[in-house]
Amino acid sequence: MAALNPFVWDRPVDDPSKIVGMEPFAHEVALVLKGQTNVALFGARDTGKTTFTTQLALELAKDHGPDAPPFDVVRVNLQRVLSLPGFIGCVHDALTGHPDKRLRRAAQRQMSVLEKEIGFDIKLIKGGVRRTGITPAQDAETLHAQLVALRSVSDRLVVVFDEFQRLRRCPGEPLALIRSALMSTGAAHVSLLFTGSIRNALKMMLEDSEQPIFGEAAQMQLPVIDRVDFLEYLDFQFEATGRPAEEAALDHLLAVTGGHPRRTQQLAWEAWAASPRGGVDVETVIDCHERLVQSVERSEFSSAVQLLANGDEAEFNELRALQLLADRGGGNVTSRELAVLYGFSSHSRVPTALERLRGRGLVDQRADGWYVVDPLFGEWLARHSPLRDTPARGH
Ligand SMILES: Nc1ncnc2c1ncn2[C@@H]1O[C@H](COP(=O)(O)OP(=O)(O)O)[C@@H](O)[C@H]1O
Ligand SMILES: [Mg+2]
Numbered sequence: 001m002a003a004l005n006p007f008v009w010d011r012p013v014d015d016p017s018k019i020v021g022m023e024p025f026a027h028e029v030a031l032v033l034k035g036q037t038n039v040a041l042f043g044a045r046d047t048g049k050t051t052f053t054t055q056l057a058l059e060l061a062k063d064h065g066p067d068a069p070p071f072d073v074v075r076v077n078l079q080r081v082l083s084l085p086g087f088i089g090c091v092h093d094a095l096t097g098h099p100d101k102r103l104r105r106a107a108q109r110q111m112s113v114l115e116k117e118i119g120f121d122i123k124l125i126k127g128g129v130r131r132t133g134i135t136p137a138q139d140a141e142t143l144h145a146q147l148v149a150l151r152s153v154s155d156r157l158v159v160v161f162d163e164f165q166r167l168r169r170c171p172g173e174p175l176a177l178i179r180s181a182l183m184s185t186g187a188a189h190v191s192l193l194f195t196g197s198i199r200n201a202l203k204m205m206l207e208d209s210e211q212p213i214f215g216e217a218a219q220m221q222l223p224v225i226d227r228v229d230f231l232e233y234l235d236f237q238f239e240a241t242g243r244p245a246e247e248a249a250l251d252h253l254l255a256v257t258g259g260h261p262r263r264t265q266q267l268a269w270e271a272w273a274a275s276p277r278g279g280v281d282v283e284t285v286i287d288c289h290e291r292l293v294q295s296v297e298r299s300e301f302s303s304a305v306q307l308l309a310n311g312d313e314a315e316f317n318e319l320r321a322l323q324l325l326a327d328r329g330g331g332n333v334t335s336r337e338l339a340v341l342y343g344f345s346s347h348s349r350v351p352t353a354l355e356r357l358r359g360r361g362l363v364d365q366r367a368d369g370w371y372v373v374d375p376l377f378g379e380w381l382a383r384h385s386p387l388r389d390t391p392a393r394g395h
Contacts, residue, residue, distance in 0.1 A: 043222030
């Protein structure tokens with residue numbers, strides 16, 4: 001077998017045979033959606049939400065018995081949306097780029113009917129054509145009509161809005177439009193999946209009674225990839241490409257990434273690339289990890305730290321909380337002694353700072369406490385800290 005890089009970390013995984021450990025959860029979510037309940041799925045950045053939607057689409061296409069026949073899926077990527085015209089562009093891309101030809105054609109038919117109705121070509125919205133005389137109300141009408149067209153492409157449909165929290169700042173009431181087009185009578189055959197990487201933002205959109213989609217979705221959390229599943233996957237991929245890895249090397253790899261999906265794949269890739277003749281050992285993994293931790297220096301993470309360091313008191317407190325978490329872990333974040341050590345005026349300020357950091361997607365909370373989401377960022381912070389309690393690993 002040719003030695004092609006088996007580890008994907010720079011984009012969502014789209015090859016189903018390379019998606020690790022998501023089958024049971026995809027099954028669970030598919031049944032909820034087929035049962036006509038919308039789902040809001042939370043997962044921090046780079047932990048596999050978009051990848052999961054690929055597994056989910058496969059699951060939804062299965063026949064789960066008389067009450068749960070196959071469903072089609074349209075995935076709308078909202079990551080770059082700033083405005084209603086941008087939203088319209090994303091829906092357009094989702095339909096014209098749909099992987100299933102049958103659905104793509106159905107969408108084309110719906111779109112041309114729609115374009116006749118509104119009197120212009122939807123894709124012109126994307127082209128930056130002169131928009132003089134187009135009112136926000138007209139954009140809203142176009143989006144609404146487009147979403148109504150979208151719901152007609154299949155008799156059983158799940159629409160995925162990926163990075164849904166983006167719409168929070170989009171002017172023109174996109175949520176009300178979604179509600180009216182995709183959650184009303186006439187849309188009984190449509191279920192929605194909202195994914196979000198900023199938990200507070202997603203929650204706010206669903207739990208605020210002023211919001212048009214208040215209470216309309218079951219909230220779920222993307223599960224972590226089981227350690228043994230990940231280990232087996234790595235083991236198999238190193239082996240299958242002729243570069244077998246030592247068990248201890250794989251253990252170390254997963255230990256330093258904590259099983260974080262993207263960082264695990266990235267470190268595996270580095271170790272793979274560094275071992276053209278196979279025999280991947282612990283030293284190789286340590287060296288590669290070292291390089292990756294150093295690369296945080298020039299990344300957006302160090303810009304984020306600069307931003308906090310130069311900010312107001314509240315932002316500086318975020319920096320304190322971030323450093324405390326990186327150095328000491330999340331088990332005892334509100335201890336008075338630690339608060340003093342990190343310069344908080346009161347330990348009662350720590351939770352607020354952590355909440356704000358969570359709003360930025362930099363930290364999160366799980367059953368065993370708070371943690372820095374990105375394991376390399378956490379390691380980089382701790383390494384440069386004068387207050388770390390364990391001496392930096394000599395290397
Ligand atoms: N189920 C999975 N199995 C293996 N690797 C995964 C999985 N999910 C995510 N990854 C890794 O994480 C990276 C980011 O995944 P992505 O789906 O883009 O995350 P998100 O949408 O949450 O930002 C992928 O490039 C891949 O390396
Ligand atoms: Mg994504």
